[in-house]
Amino acid sequence: MTSVAHAKPDAHGGGGHHAAMSFWQKYIFSTDHKIIGIQFLFVSLFFLLLGGLLAMQIRWQVGFPGKPMPGGGILPESMVSGGVILPEYYIQLVTMHGTFMVFFAIMPLLVGVYANFLIPLKLGAHDMAFPRINMWSFWLALLAGLIMLAGFFVPEGTSRAGWTMYAPLSARPDLSGATVGQMLWCVSIVVLGLSSVMGSVNYITTIINHRAPGMTWFRMPLSVWALFVTAILAVLALPVLQGAAIMLLFDQTIGTHFFDPVAGGQALLWQHLFWFFGHPEVYILILPAMGMVSDIISNGSRKPIFGYHSMVFAIVGIAFLGWIVWGHHMFMSGMNPTLGSTFMVSTLLIAVPSAIKVFNWMGTMWRGNLRLHVPMLNAIAFVSMFTIGGLSGIFMAATPVDIPIHDTYFIVAHLHYVLFGGSLFALFAAIPFWYPKMFGRMMDERLGKIHFWLTFVTYNLVFFPMHMIGMGGQMRRLYDPTIYDFLKPQQPLNEFITISAFALFAVQLIFAFNFLWSLKKGKVAPQNPWEDNGLEWSLPNPAPHGNWAPHTPNVYRGPYEFSAPESGDADFLPQTKKLPTDRDPVPAIPPAGH
Amino acid sequence: MTHATHTADLMRSPVPAEPGAGVYSNKLGMWVFLASDVMFFTALIGSYIILRFGMTDAWAAPGAVLNVPLTGLNTFLLICSSVSMVKAYAAIADGKKYFLRPVPGKTLRDGGLKFWLLVTILCGAAFVGVQVFEYIKLVQHGFTPAGYREGSELAELALADPVKYGAATGAMFGSTFFTMTGFHGFHVTCGVVSMTYLYFRKVLPEKYSPQDYRGIETIGLYWHFVDLVWIILFTIVYLI
Numbered sequence: 052m053t054s055v056a057h058a059k060p061d062a063h064g065g066g067g068h069h070a071a072m073s074f075w076q077k078y079i080f081s082t083d084h085k086i087i088g089i090q091f092l093f094v095s096l097f098f099l100l101l102g103g104l105l106a107m108q109i110r111w112q113v114g115f116p117g118k119p120m121p122g123g124g125i126l127p128e129s130m131v132s133g134g135v136i137l138p139e140y141y142i143q144l145v146t147m148h149g150t151f152m153v154f155f156a157i158m159p160l161l162v163g164v165y166a167n168f169l170i171p172l173k174l175g176a177h178d179m180a181f182p183r184i185n186m187w188s189f190w191l192a193l194l195a196g197l198i199m200l201a202g203f204f205v206p207e208g209t210s211r212a213g214w215t216m217y218a219p220l221s222a223r224p225d226l227s228g229a230t231v232g233q234m235l236w237c238v239s240i241v242v243l244g245l246s247s248v249m250g251s252v253n254y255i256t257t258i259i260n261h262r263a264p265g266m267t268w269f270r271m272p273l274s275v276w277a278l279f280v281t282a283i284l285a286v287l288a289l290p291v292l293q294g295a296a297i298m299l300l301f302d303q304t305i306g307t308h309f310f311d312p313v314a315g316g317q318a319l320l321w322q323h324l325f326w327f328f329g330h331p332e333v334y335i336l337i338l339p340a341m342g343m344v345s346d347i348i349s350n351g352s353r354k355p356i357f358g359y360h361s362m363v364f365a366i367v368g369i370a371f372l373g374w375i376v377w378g379h380h381m382f383m384s385g386m387n388p389t390l391g392s393t394f395m396v397s398t399l400l401i402a403v404p405s406a407i408k409v410f411n412w413m414g415t416m417w418r419g420n421l422r423l424h425v426p427m428l429n430a431i432a433f434v435s436m437f438t439i440g441g442l443s444g445i446f447m448a449a450t451p452v453d454i455p456i457h458d459t460y461f462i463v464a465h466l467h468y469v470l471f472g473g474s475l476f477a478l479f480a481a482i483p484f485w486y487p488k489m490f491g492r493m494m495d496e497r498l499g500k501i502h503f504w505l506t507f508v509t510y511n512l513v514f515f516p517m518h519m520i521g522m523g524g525q526m527r528r529l530y531d532p533t534i535y536d537f538l539k540p541q542q543p544l545n546e547f548i549t550i551s552a553f554a555l556f557a558v559q560l561i562f563a564f565n566f567l568w569s570l571k572k573g574k575v576a577p578q579n580p581w582e583d584n585g586l587e588w589s590l591p592n593p594a595p596h597g598n599w600a601p602h603t604p605n606v607y608r609g610p611y612e613f614s615a616p617e618s619g620d621a622d623f624l625p626q627t628k629k630l631p632t633d634r635d636p637v638p639a640i641p642p643a644g645h
Numbered sequence: 646m647t648h649a650t651h652t653a654d655l656m657r658s659p660v661p662a663e664p665g666a667g668v669y670s671n672k673l674g675m676w677v678f679l680a681s682d683v684m685f686f687t688a689l690i691g692s693y694i695i696l697r698f699g700m701t702d703a704w705a706a707p708g709a710v711l712n713v714p715l716t717g718l719n720t721f722l723l724i725c726s727s728v729s730m731v732k733a734y735a736a737i738a739d740g741k742k743y744f745l746r747p748v749p750g751k752t753l754r755d756g757g758l759k760f761w762l763l764v765t766i767l768c769g770a771a772f773v774g775v776q777v778f779e780y781i782k783l784v785q786h787g788f789t790p791a792g793y794r795e796g797s798e799l800a801e802l803a804l805a806d807p808v809k810y811g812a813a814t815g816a817m818f819g820s821t822f823f824t825m826t827g828f829h830g831f832h833v834t835c836g837v838v839s840m841t842y843l844y845f846r847k848v849l850p851e852k853y854s855p856q857d858y859r860g861i862e863t864i865g866l867y868w869h870f871v872d873l874v875w876i877i878l879f880t881i882v883y884l885i
Binding site: 176177180181184248251252253255256257259260261262263264265266267286287288289290291293294295297298301302305306307308309314315316317320324603636638639 | 660661662663664665666669670671673674677678680681682684685686687688689692695696699700702789790791792813814816817819820821823824828
């Protein structure tokens with residue numbers, strides 16, 4: 052009996068012996084993967100809003116340099132002077148916008164929320180393999196976010212070295228002018244890395260060991276495949292960033308000189324370490340989006356996903372290639388140019404698996420019985436915007452083209468086409484799609500469509516012109532473009548982008564309202580609102596703690612059997628539905644008591 | 646509690662599932678974590694290699710600055726702790742939950758899990774203790790993370806013999822040495838704390854059995870990994 056305490060999935064699996072959990076146990080210190088996913092959702096949406104607010108301040112300064120910012124009066128003297136953003140604050144804004152959006156908004160939204168929420172539900176597991184480590188993963192992520200946020204409240208302000216923290220600027224407080232804020236960045240990243248590794252260990256173990264009988268590897272939904280590969284990337288990439296952040300922290304605190312060339316260190320070493328992490332990170336930020344979009348496009352097209360196996364191999368291929376391309380961020384850094392050519396070739400190769408995915412999505416939609424619900428609209432927007440972002444990526448991968456556009460707004464445009472146009476549109480698809488599973492209610496369809504169209508238009512108005520001003524030579528992180536004569540003719544375009552950006556931000560308030568309003572007032576969701584095949588829809592909305600426990604569902608087929616002849620009147624065939632011709636799968640471990 | 650009759654299955658999976666990795670989740674999770682830890686040490690060791698061999702000036706002869714015999718002894722201690730870890734694992738796999746038990750016809754008594762895990766904990770703790778002692782001595786001598794401290798004994802020696810003491814590269818030697826060995830020491834400390842926790846929570850109350858000793862096997866994997874990292878570090882920092 053003594054060893055029973057180990058058996059987490061059984062030990063607290065449903066079964067009703069947990070009726071008397073307090074609010075704190077149930078919603079705050081929960082080990083339930085679904086609650087942890089929802090906790091991540093609220094926290095990272097908050098950081099998304101924060102990152103957006105920082106972006107608005109950046110846009111005000113670039114669009115209207117030297118003019119007092121509306122509401123700028125509430126900021127302290129160290130940040131604004133007469134309402135005008137100071138250069139010291141401006142560089143903090145760009146640093147923290149990047150940091151919060153990458154590490155505390157998009158990454159936890161994709162991985163923290165959906166890996167936690169979807170993996171056990173889509174695989175028929177009772178919970179994660181290590182529920183308590185999972186809880187810690189959330190609390191450490193929140194702690195990391197708060198440490199990062201604290202940077203704004205220390206005397207010299209937060210880090211000023213850009214989100215990539217290039218050394219020696221980041222390593223030497225006498226150069227950057229920020230001491231504590233810089234250290235807080237490093238500490239926060241180390242804590243976040245720990246949280247990510249804990250989460251990813253959980254995801255990988257759960258996917259390998261906790262699949263329901265019949266859920267073979269090639270019956271897994273592409274979202275789970277993508278999250279699996281993402282977790283492998285995270286487990287191997289984050290520790291490298293942690294190691295680098297620790298070295299940077301030591302440079303700032305205990306007097307080491309890793310990144311200080313004056314004492315024999317190497318500034319380029321930081322860039323190599325950062326981008327060795329940073330490029331897999333790029334795929335951490337897009338692969339889960341691709342996976343979830345695949346699920347949603349197949350559902351919205353009422354057709355099996357086109358080329359399921361090639362989709363899986365493309366995910367794995369992108370992830371593998373992601374490890375050998377980091378140097379393309381460093382063409383202009385002084386790295387050996389021959390090495391640059393190698394990185395150029397490996398980077399261009401990534402276009403192949405990416406194109407396979409794009410064509411497969413189009414092949415899925417081709418002659419499908421399209422249902423243009425909100426998740427589907429956003430998923431289609433993902434495909435088109437990701438394509439633009441991917442194509443502009445090829446420009447930068449080619450060294451001759453990269454030389455003039457390096458560190459210009461062209462890069463900013465590219466990055467936002469894949470990160471906003473890609474990842475965030477995928478999230479605008481995923482959030483309403485799995486909202487009923489999380490909260491038992493639907494998000495409002497009409498508000499969702501208004502939000503989608505306005506976002507799609509204003510988003511392109513903001514980011515497409517950035518390609519042009521980048522080609523015109525405007526540097527990113529530039530405090531005031533009007534100080535250069537050659538940039539002055541572009542200033543009306545900058546003003547246009549800024550006004551569009553304010554509109555884009557305002558439109559997101561529709562989403563926020565829809566999200567919060569639907570929690571209480573949304574239409575009560577039917578059990579399977581999207582008529583999907585996934586395992587998660589065989590449970591009530593929201594699903595109980597322990598999911599199917601003490602039982603496990605049997606899986607009879609893959610997740611994309613839409614419009615199959617044997618499904619009868621319905622045009623979908625759930626993975627758990629047993630047809631007369633189906634045989635029960637044989638689990639590796641027999642159920643207890645047999 | 647139907648699964649109570651299936652304690653043997655706990656070494657695999659408590660619920661029916663597809664064939665997975667063929668090992669229970671704690672062990673698989675530890676393997677994945679160790680893969681992650683490999684990358685962490687790769688970042689530190691890789692930086693060390695790049696910084697040291699990218700230098701045009703001479704690097705200090707390790708023996709001139711570091712106390713190699715003392716650390717050699719410490720290395721032996723850590724290897725011994727890996728052996729005792731294996732003995733602890735073998736003991737519980739054979740069902741030997743006890744501390745020591747006399748064996749008829751032999752003078753040496755037979756060690757069980759309680760004995761061998763305690764030996765491992767003590768060896769690990771001793772390793773950390775020796776390392777702390779070594780750090781204190783090095784700093785007193787003038788070797789710090791920032792390099793050779795101005796005015797210290799070591800700084801003067803380096804002035805006299807800049808090649809042997811790597812006068813121009815002392816800052817990088819200090820940076821890499823303390824970061825790498827420090828984080829290894831941190832890993833050993835984490836292992837000692839975890840094993841001590843298991844010792845009081847699981848081993849002394851005899852909660853492990855030949856049917857379920859997952860905690861011992863899992864922490865054992867971690868311990869051997871930490872030992873392996875040290876052998877690499879000792880070689881490239883103290884010997885080369």
